[in-house]
Amino acid sequence: MADFIRNPVVALPDSNPEAHFSEEELVFTPEEKAKIVDYVAQYPTPDGAVMWVLWLAQEKFGFLPPEVMRLVATELSLPYAQVYGVATFYTQFFKEKKGTFVLDVCTCFSCQFCGGYDTLAYLEEKLGVKRGHTTPCGRYTLQEAECLGACGSAPMMQVSNGPYAYNLTPEKIDALLAAMEAGKPLPFVSVTLPQDEDEMGGNRRTDAEAVEHYVVPPQAKRTQ
């Protein structure tokens, strides 16, 4: 965040960078537009829906170059500068093209001392790419992440802003990479609470199928 102020990661609004997407590609489908209308209805002003629509756009285009931000701005009738400002504030909005799979390895706090950096080093070696970079084949981007809120299952990582993988070991990482190579969606894994283990022999959520890989969730039905 603070870094963006000194070193903007995308061209500033007043310059004219080369577009990644053509005019024909830069449209929302009627279904997407209906979704956007729903998002907007949830807030007193359309501004509130910016993050939802940026998520939607990122899911569709893979990342958020200036022309996509402009599309979002037009769709919500907001100034481009505001959308640009929001998109560049958050780390999960990708301002540049990433690999098919983005591996966010947590190296913060608990993970630091439970093998977070070992995991990162193992992946660097295995994928032949340094942290913060994408493999030449364009399949994997390896990143160092701040605490992802799963410190009890350290070391852990998140894949493409979606599923978590816990208690990583070299074998587990190999299996995960093999599954990704085979194009299998990673499952949602439920963490067993230690007390549940003692009192009821374990308790995991069984509705893994309810979580799709990299999904923008549907909306709850509204009152009006």
Add this chain to the structure above:
Amino acid sequence: MTKAGDWQSYRRVLLPPVKDLHHLDVYRAQGGYEALRTVLNDWKPEEVTAEVKRSGLRGRGGAGFPTGLKWSFMPPVKPDVPRYLCCNADESEPGTFKDRQLMEYNPHLLFEGILIAGYAMSLKACYLYVRGEFSSWITLLQNELSKVYDAKLAGSNILGTDYSMDIIMHKGAGAYICGEETSLMESLEGKRAYPRIKPPFPAQSGIWGYPTTINNVETLACAPIIIDRGGDWFAGVGAKKHPGPVLYGISGHVNRPGVYEYPTGMLITDLLEIAGGMRDNKKLKALVPGGASVPVLRADMIDGVTMDVESLHEAGSMMGTAGMLFLDEDTDMVAFLRRVARFYHHESCGQCTPCREGTGWMENLITRIDDGEGNLRDLDLLLDLCDQMEGRTVCALADAAAWPVRNTIKRFRGDFERRCRPSAWAVNT
């Protein structure tokens, strides 16, 4: 003496041992949403707030502010002025992972708590702000929320009464600062999430300028329990001045890390034992009792210390989020602090100079020491930097960055000095 009382026979209420409790029908079969029904049918809104006050519940989001008191700050109801609740599920404090487990196992307790809070303060809607990394949990919550709407437990005319309230999910996108209450509101409004100067406080002017209350997930999940069992029951659990059940998120070099539900006021040594003791029979070196922002405690400082605001304050730390990190004797405290400083540097929103520049300086100085190129006087420079940052910024992130730095250096000064080159010049401050 522990203040937790007879914790061995404590029965969990936030995360009770019930299979598939996240299903609406299972939750209802356990008596779920009955507290909401009772409140809507038989209680006046101010009676709910009074009961929460009586329970002594303090916020579980880090600051530990009394919840009933916070609710009573909402101005009198005016027609045409909507009032809002923000549920803070941005959980990004390093070492904290309890809200995620609560949303995974007992989402309906949270929804019921939100609706009860909404009734107590006559609110129009609640924005449930979940950090973007929890996208799987957002989907899970959304699925259950749809069922809540279908069962007429949320939306218009809840349970056939004339009370209506919406619960609306909002997805963050990876910014620690959005956990700060005013920053969260800016983020909801679709702006860069720069914290606001207070006053005005959220109860006067919150999201879109409307009266707003903001509470943590675990705090709101306590509401149905307070209604169900009574404020007096709640006040009788755990430490007197900081009562109730609490989710301890235990991580680090212990045998069985994870989220544990116990009363407040537990002895830290008991909790370590519950978590299976230290890994590989190593000795404890340091403990962070409540997430990265709170001062670290040395192993010799935890004897007789219990997990509640009073005892931890006496010991020289804070309760924070009750996300406890245990570190063993081999831990390199310089590397620890370097990573903590990096976190704050990365997450500073950049609005205030002392914070934006200070966190960067901190990281640079500690990195230099960690690389063996630091001078002894750098330690004093760091402490001076902490003084320059604390209390001089818009939000508490700068303080939260200064506390661990100051206390880690003070409490593990030897570890730092061994890594520094001696320097003849003192720091001029």
